[in-house]
Amino acid sequence: MTEGNKSYEQIKNKDIVVNEPVGTFALSQSPLQTLIHILGLNQLSDKIKNTLDLLTLTEQGFPINVLKRLQAHTKFTNREMGKALDMSESTLQRRLRSSQPLDKRQSESAVQLASVWAKGLEVFEDEDDFRTWLHAENQALGGNRPIALLSSSIGQEEIKKVLGRIEWGIYS
16 A cells, blocks of 8 residues: 555554554664664674663763764764764864764763654654754744754754654644
8 A cells, every 4th residue: 555655554453454654764673773773883783782781882982983874874064963962073073083982971972863863764764854854944943953952962852852743743
């Protein structure tokens, strides 16, 4: 069954028929697996069984490849990535040049950004659509562009709330 350009699979349970999206990013992986994928920690996925394992890795500091992978997913400029991770663009560039690992705070910021990204993919099901939404002014966020709010945990939570409302069809 198709609706527009989306493909749906009918799930039948006795007399109830539900049309569910087929092949959505979020449905194919657990939230933790999605974070692992976005951060490029796939080679460590056997060591990351829960979020506490992820916490242990952040305390050690992520290798710079995690930042490179996250930036490749988001397609953020160095300025946007630095702002989202609450570091200056010059610090970001220095870390990238020297392959210096992220510290604990920067690693946690990377996980938080990846978490917002994962929620956006779950809701929009398309990275380009989510990227477009991030750069558009949003009245539910006080007229701010969501990307401008990524540098604080409060802003990230507000973005996730709006994404949750969009997910449930509540006008935002």
